[in-house]
Amino acid sequence: MKKKYVVLIVVIVLIISLIVSFKVWVNYNKNVEQIPVLMYHDVIIDEYYKSKPDTIELSMFEKQLKYLKDNGYKTLSLDEFYCWKKGKCDFGKKAVVLTFDDGFYSFEYQVKPLLEKYGMTAAVFLIGEYTGEITPEFAPNRYGTVGAEDINNSLKHADYGSHTYALHKMVGNKKRVETLTYQQIDADFKEMEKIYKFEYMTYPFNTDTEDFIKALKNNNYKLAFRGESEKATKTSNDYLIPRIGVSNNFESFKAIFETQKHNNRYGSGFLRKVFITLERKLKIKLG
Numbered sequence: 001m002k003k004k005y006v007v008l009i010v011v012i013v014l015i016i017s018l019i020v021s022f023k024v025w026v027n028y029n030k031n032v033e034q035i036p037v038l039m040y041h042d043v044i045i046d047e048y049y050k051s052k053p054d055t056i057e058l059s060m061f062e063k064q065l066k067y068l069k070d071n072g073y074k075t076l077s078l079d080e081f082y083c084w085k086k087g088k089c090d091f092g093k094k095a096v097v098l099t100f101d102d103g104f105y106s107f108e109y110q111v112k113p114l115l116e117k118y119g120m121t122a123a124v125f126l127i128g129e130y131t132g133e134i135t136p137e138f139a140p141n142r143y144g145t146v147g148a149e150d151i152n153n154s155l156k157h158a159d160y161g162s163h164t165y166a167l168h169k170m171v172g173n174k175k176r177v178e179t180l181t182y183q184q185i186d187a188d189f190k191e192m193e194k195i196y197k198f199e200y201m202t203y204p205f206n207t208d209t210e211d212f213i214k215a216l217k218n219n220n221y222k223l224a225f226r227g228e229s230e231k232a233t234k235t236s237n238d239y240l241i242p243r244i245g246v247s248n249n250f251e252s253f254k255a256i257f258e259t260q261k262h263n264n265r266y267g268s269g270f271l272r273k274v275f276i277t278l279e280r281k282l283k284i285k286l287g
C-alpha cells in the first residue's frame with residue numbers, strides 16, 4: 001500500500017476514536033449525580049402578565065410547584081445544596097433548588113404563600129440598593145422589591161443571597177461589572193455587608209469576570225450561581241454553578257425533569273470552559 005493511504009487511514013481512525021471518546025465522556029458526565037437549580041425572576045398575576053422571557057404567570061408557577069410536589073421532589077435550601085455539593089448530605093434523586101433573582105416583592109405577596117401551601121422553600125437574591133426598610137404595598141401592575149423587615153421575618157421560608165449592592169446596571173452598552181476594578185467590586189460587596197452578611201451570590205447579568213470571582217473568594221462567599229441551562233453537579237465550579245432559567249411554558253419545565261436536555265455535558269474544569277465557549281461562539285450544542 002502506498003504510504004499516503006496508510007497516513008489517510010491512520011488519520012480517519014484517529015478522528016473516529018476522538019469522536020467516540022468525546023461521546024462516551026459526554027454521556028459519562030450526563031450520568032453523574034446532578035441537581036437542577038432553577039432561576040426565576042418575577043411572578044405576575046395572570047391578567048397583568050405580558051410575555052417576557054424572565055417572568056411567569058402566577059398560575060404557571062403554581063402548576064410547576066404542584067408538579068414538583070406530585071412527583072415527590074424536595075426543594076433544598078442553599079445550605080442544604082452546599083452540603084450536598086460538598087458530599088456531606090444526600091437528598092436522593094429528587095432534589096431541586098428554586099432561586100429568585102432581583103428581589104421582586106411578588107416573592108412576598110405571591111410566591112411565599114404558594115411555597116407554604118406546597119411545603120417548599122426558595123432562595124431570593126437581593127440587589128442591596130433597591131431594598132428598602134419595608135416592602136411597599138402591592139400593586140399588580142407595578143414593580144416593587146422586598147423590604148428589610150420581611151427579609152428578617154421570613155428567613156424560615158426563604159434563604160437570601162446577594163445579587164450585589166449596586167452593580168446590577170448597564171453603563172452605556174456595557175455591564176457595570178465589566179467596567180470596574182477589583183477594588184471597586186470589593187467595595188460593593190463591603191457595602192452589602194453593612195446591611196446583610198450573605199454567603200451566596202448570583203451574578204448580575206451573568207457577568208462572571210475574574211475580578212468578581214476573586215472578590216467572592218476574598219469575601220468568603222461559599223457559592224455563586226449563573227445561568228447556563230444545565231443541572232449542577234458536585235464537581236461544578238463553586239463560583240460558576242449553572243442554573244436553568246424557567247419560562248412560562250409547562251412542557252419546557254417538565255423537560256427539565258423528564259428528559260436529558262439540561263443534563264450536565266462537560267463536567268467541570270478547563271475542557272468544560274473550552275466546549276461551552278465553543279458552543280456560545282458557534283451557537284450550537286456539541287454534546
Ligand SMILES: [Zn+2]
Pocket residue numbers: 101102163168204205
Ligand atoms: Zn438580575
